[in-house]
């Protein structure tokens with residue numbers, strides 16, 4: 001498989017080996033058929049970029065060198081920010097882009113009308129003369145600003161459209177979803193991604209685990225993701241485990257060594273039942289705790305024997321307050337007698353605000369009543385169809401949850417199915433290209449219009465350290481400078497413009513794959529570093545851009561020169577209507 005071989009990036013890239021894409025299905029055939037149709041048509045017309053032939057072709061090569069921008073038009077989830085993700089996988093894809101003989105045979109079978117020489121051309125094709133410029137992965141990004149610019153022979157870059165958009169779309173969508181969950185949960189809460197069983201297939205699940213970590217989750221339950229990316233693994237147990245027990249007699253070995261190893265408790269189960277009685281008779285319980293479910297108690301005691309240093313119990317299988325909580329406390333107190341400290345509970349149904357508050361009250365009461373330091377700080381994990389809205393509702397009601405385990409809504413991006421990234425030709429043979437909508441009248445706010453030509457993009461920061469505006473400029477223009485006033489114009493609405501004196505200027509598009517150019521290449525950072533960037537960028541963003549209700553749109557602008565240029569090209573390309 002092509003993905004198995006580490007690739008190199010032409011002259012400058014060869015010094016830097018890049019590994020294979022995470023998913024071995026990310027190969028040169030993972031594209032839409034029309035990309036091959038276009039590649040053939042370019043090739044037939046001599047526009048495909050074969051450098052090694054006659055002067056005619058060299059001349060033609062210039063005409064076939066193109067630039068595409070990858071961008072999106074609207075922030076997802078009704079928000080005003082997006083987190084960019086998927087770059088590393090794109091670079092790995094480019095590094096390993098090559099057709100195998102099997103690929104060629106298949107293409108020949110489905111494109112029998114194509115000349116053999118085209119397939120010889122494909123055999124020699126790789127991405128060594130492609131250049132990829134990108135915003136760093138984990139950056140906060142906004143509509144219309146290119147996330148990536150891909151340059152190179154038009155036939156090859158065209159083949160990259162579908163896989164690039166595929167690798168960026170879901171990655172950015174789910175990273176943004178994770179970042180939104182982090183924002184609503186707050187910094188102090190632990191966020192666990194539990195989505196593997198509900199995700200769209202293995203790739204959806206692995207991608208979700210990787211990108212939710214990037215977007216601010218602390219850990220995943222997905223073991224393969226832990227192995228592939230080094231993401232911390234966390235987990236509890238299920239209702240099946242609890243209901244698999246029927247009585248305390250089922251525990252064969254009841255002995256447990258104390259934490260310091262100095263003594264052995266021969267019958268841990270009896271110690272647990274003694275504690276349960278003490279809890280039931282305690283003054284503070286006022287007779288609240290009656291009979292608990294003994295099979296649940298057996299499951300908890302057995303789990304504690306297996307994990308005495310890390311005891312955690314799912315307490316909602318039978319009845320949280322009447323059974324799960326007293327049973328958990330009895331096991332936790334027995335462990336405490338032996339020098340261990342229980343971890344906490346998981347709630348997976350019912351009113352999570354109410355139950356977490358009630359559970360916390362019991363833990364605090366036990367701390368006082370039995371003089372067990374920190375028992376009140378037991379970790380309460382909540383799960384069950386959680387999403388941004390439910391976490392927000394819990395916050396408003398008040399709750400005592402320390403950790404949220406989130407699956408379905410997070411990984412399926414339930415409230416928005418796709419980000420809608422696009423890959424548009426902005427220049428060919430140094431000639432800028434623009435794409436208008438079918439109905440040009442609908443273009444008034446520029447929603448459907450692509451911003452033509454090779455651009456440089458900058459983020460301008462204000463006095464308070466917040467980013468104020470992103471600006472796109474023509475390549476020939478001087479870069480904006482800190483302390484120098486610059487006019488920022490809305491790309492399409494004439495009246496919207498502002499002068500900005502930036503305190504700091506950040507160039508957005510950096511070279512990640514230099515092709516045959518001599519440009520220095522930015523190394524791919526680690527997942528931890530990307531996660532750190534994402535957290536830091538979100539912290540730097542003005543809070544009103546991130547808030548859930550009616551967030552303020554971030555300004556995306558163009559220079560005065562680019563504004564004039566877009567509009568002259570627009571007038572050039574848009575047909576003049578005729579009134580009859």
Ligand SMILES: Nc1ncnc2c1ncn2[C@@H]1O[C@H](COP(=O)(O)OP(=O)(O)OP(=O)(O)O)[C@@H](O)[C@H]1O
Nearest residue numbers: 348349350351352353354384385386390393394397
């Ligand atoms: N205090 C709360 N405020 C708002 N939403 C809550 C609160 N507590 C729980 N929820 C949410 O309400 C929903 C409860 O759903 P539902 O009633 O179907 O579940 P359940 O009966 O408690 O559990 P099960 O999954 O076993 O059916 C879940 O989406 C949960 O996240």
Ligand SMILES: O=P(O)(O)OC[C@H]1O[C@H](OP(=O)(O)OP(=O)(O)O)[C@H](O)[C@@H]1O
Nearest residue numbers: 194348383384385386405406407408409
């Ligand atoms: O609710 P999610 O956000 O998708 O989080 C993952 C869910 O998966 C598990 O149980 P599962 O739903 O498989 O079964 P259960 O709810 O019936 O226990 C877990 O108990 C959570 O409820």
Ligand SMILES: O=C(O)c1cccnc1
Nearest residue numbers: 194221234235236237405
């Ligand atoms: O470890 C857990 O508690 C877990 C893992 C996956 C799904 N639901 C829960």
Ligand SMILES: [Mg+2]
Nearest residue numbers: 348383384385
């Ligand atoms: Mg469930």
